[in-house]
Amino acid sequence: MRNILLFTVFLGTILSCKTENKKVEFTGREIDKVLGEMTELMIHDVSNPPLAMRFFSYTCLAGYQVIASHDASLPRISKHLNGYPTFDKINFANSDPNLAAIIAMMEVSKKIQPSGKRMELWEKNYLDSCQSIGLSVQVIDNSKAIGELVAKKILGYAKADRYNTLSNFPRYTPEKKNGHWYPTPPGYFPAVEPYFSNIRNYTMTETEVSDFDMIPPKSYSDDQRSEFYTLASQVYSAGKNEEEQKIAAFWDCNPFALSSNGHLLIAMKKISPGAHWMGISAIACAKKKLDFGHSLLVRTVLSVSMLDAFWVCWREKYHSNRIRPETAIRKLIDPTWKPFLQTPPFPEYPSGHSTVSSAAAVILTHFMGENFSYVDTVETRYGIEARPFKSFNQAAEEASISRFYGGIHFMDGITSGQSQGKKLGNHILKKLNLL
Secondary structure: OHHHHHHHHHHHHHHHHHHOOOOOOOOHHHHHHHHHHHHHHHHHHOOOHHHHHHHHHHHHHHHHHHHHHHOOOOOOHHHHOOOOOOOOOOOOOOOOHHHHHHHHHHHHHHHHOOOHHHHHHHHHHHHHHHHHOOOOHHHHHHHHHHHHHHHHHHHHHHHOOOHHHHHHOOOOOOOOOOOEOOOOOOOOOOOOOOOHHHOOOOOOOHHHHHHHOOOOOOOOOOOOOOHHHHHHHHHHHOOOOHHHHHHHHHOOOOOOOEEEEOOEEEEOOOOOHHHHHHHHHHHHHHHHOOOHHHHHHHHHHHHHHHHHHHHHHHHHHHHHOEOOHHHHHHHHOOOOOOOOOOOOOOOOOOOHHHHHHHHHHHHHHHHHOOOOOEEEOOOHHHOOOOEEEOOHHHHHHHHHHHHHHOOOOOHHHHHHHHHHHHHHHHHHHHHOOOO
């Protein structure tokens, strides 16, 4: 009888341990894990730069919707976004809001990304690890229900942005006219996202869009005395020394890059410009020691800003439709010339990396402060050496000029992109009532 009583007490203790919930502190590192896995999926899928930011922005919005619903001290940025849905009050009883936010992110990722099935397996392993460190099954299940509920509504918001209608547009055919963009070697890829500006942006009204109209690029000319010929000559002479080439390679971020191996062209493993800046935000949030909610706030505002930066940039790219240096220099100066970097498959003006990087620098400087020094280790896993920076503005300047050193942008495309990116970054801070 005594043995039975002892066994009953022992069994009750085990059951109590299994149902008791251990308090687990979630940090921004957990956000990094999800965004890092998303980046791997994007590399696998060869997600183009604007589309990659669409994935990041909706995923971050889902997580932030959860955590901002729980923490009233966080800014209500969603009410300033075009077409954003309304949400009923969330019951967080017997749940972990931070975990619910992470789950919402994973749920959006696995439904919105082409290789989302991989995220589904990753999510299962992640939740198993949560249970192993002490979160009860009840808390995990309740958090999952919240995450799924929010994700479903964010996915509906994503579907309404009209991206899925772009395939209905006529196939884009480049015009073989002097000064117009045309596909370049070695892949001769077709134009990337020629109709991207037809989707809904996040922060610009119809009247505000015209505020981001750009001055036209320098007109194409084969006259050696022309401004265009001077621009082409500048690119032809640039990127010759080791440091310039090192800068160009560091900021390459071209998902479409190919490596020649005999008669084969092999895709190289590279992330997009937006993914690089999302990685920089992870480094900054960790150094600043931001809590989970504020860390997610930074990623959300940054991803929304970069999506809109791509939106205004792509709107102009396919309006001006300007020739790339590679095509122009081979025609005007040297038929054997090759740029140091491979030319991405879309028109030249303005520089996308310059636009996006400049916007990102405005956002991160707002949250982290001026002269925020850090070491950029984002691409060390892909064989790129780490690089130190004294500020986000210095990094954005270098990212911009890297396109000139790499031989893929004219200087006016770079400076115009920088101007647009800075303007957009400040517009978004005001629009989201963060200033």
